[in-house]
Amino acid sequence: MSIWPNHVLAESINFKTSWCHLTKWGDFRLAGTAYLQKFLKMISQKNKFILIPIITLFFSACTKGKLINEEGNLVPNTVKSDATLPAITVNGSMFHAETFGNPSHKMLVILHGGPGSDYRYLLNCKEFASHGYYVVFYDQRGSGLSERHSKSSYSIQVMIDDLDSVIAHHRTSPTQKVFLLGHSWGAMLATAYINKHPASVRGAVLGEPGGFKWQDIKDYVGRSRDFHFSSETFNDAAYQDQFITGNENDHAILDYKHSLMAAADGAADSPIGNEGPLLFWRAGAVVNKALFDIGEKEKPDWTTNLRLFTTKVFFAYSENNRAYGLSHAQLVSSAYPNVQLEKINGAGHDFISFPTGWTNFFPKALNYLNSF
């Protein structure tokens, strides 16, 4: 039984039903003025305190809006629901993937960062196809426009197995040379793969991996996210938590929230030194959280077999990333027995994506690859 008089409840129901059919902010304002006058008059003889729960009831009863957890509203569809996207199915999952160049040429597999980013920000690497390479891009499991899975299904091993399957899928002959180009988390994945399969890779281009041991990764991530608590960048990242929340496997919601946070990477006070925000298709928030949780739990070390990989590795770090620098580059790259360490001037962490960084990176990386 309600504690509110019936006429008050009836009026409030009419009030909210009408409002639920309005979709534009201008409509809200016009209707709001008229309704508010009527409503305030209605309750003027009663205790004004009843206004509060009625407004709450009104908003909680509306059902006409778009659904935040529906694919295609705030985030694009993945390959599972958009057949127009280029895709491959390997290792029991569907991946957004593209290739450029002659399939019989030396294969160069591009591994994006994150975990949970996508390969859109690395599309400059298509240029390798014009220089004799078969360039393979794919959005990793749970990332970009690739298929989503439950959080508990992700593991480092399955990411390594996916890479192995992608290589096998595109390989046109057993003698085809395979090179990996990994950026950030992608360089860590490349190293985890080489550590597992040292004989399967002919060479590797690695761009600012956080580390190959968990503590190095934590240290770098901490420095790269070192925003002042009272800064605009911090509140842009944190304040949204009161607007949007999602359950552990609400991919559309969590991916959207993660996308909003990506603006921080392009902020002027970001330590990573980018020239602006990156282009992306869709963030993979669940795989990102899953792999960080696994890292925290398992504390991985992907250097245990690297001594067997005696081939020279191209290791690049950027001039403008204050969180990285020469000392961290030397620390991380020292896990490989044979390293070509290169500083990319005039660029930040995502040097592959911006003109100055790309101009300074591409010739060096190409020379390295051509040396094989």
Add this chain to the structure above:
Amino acid sequence: MKNIRYLFIATFLIASFDSIAQTFNWHDLRREQRHILHLNVSAEYAAAYGAGYNYRLRSKFPIVLSAEYSFPSGNDITDDFKTKIGGQIDWFHAGNFHFVSKIHGVFRRYQNDYARLLNFGSDLSGIIGYYKPKWFVAAEVGFDKAIVTHFKHTDLYKQNFPDIRDGWYEPSTGGNFYYGIQTGLSRKKFDVYLKAGKLIEQDFKTSPLFPVYGQVGVNVKFR
């Protein structure tokens, strides 16, 4: 390292002595004191500042109506804000123990380089406390619900996803529970209070990026 920094900041705010908005010493709230102004500094999702006005009704139960505005710090102090309108009732007391409930309608705004969000929500909480004339300590539990949200995206974001659908999204786009303690001192027409606690999302598993809250504030009571 970052978590330690956050804890340090939260501890500092707590130690600097104050509480969350609309926190009163119910024992010291005299019938003739009808107008209450408050100012606060908080760490609630982000560093924020707030001010509000409260009006005590002439009613059987002690009822205080309130309106509050707060905004997070940063380069642009107008792009994000939160307003609350509502009230709180001191339902009953046994000796110095009081049971208080609060209900507020919330309107808030968020903006970054990618999107602008407008949200209508509600904030409901219950407080059980021990109130003496010159001090109080209480525990609170509450739920902040983001009921309906309007999304509008910038051209920068539409470069990433041109077909994104702006507009009103519902049902609920989110919600967070909070629980914590509040305490304060009262002298003449002033309350100085401190409030701190923990935030957790409505799935009871996920923590917000800044998972604790703290607030220090001062109330000034007038006739």
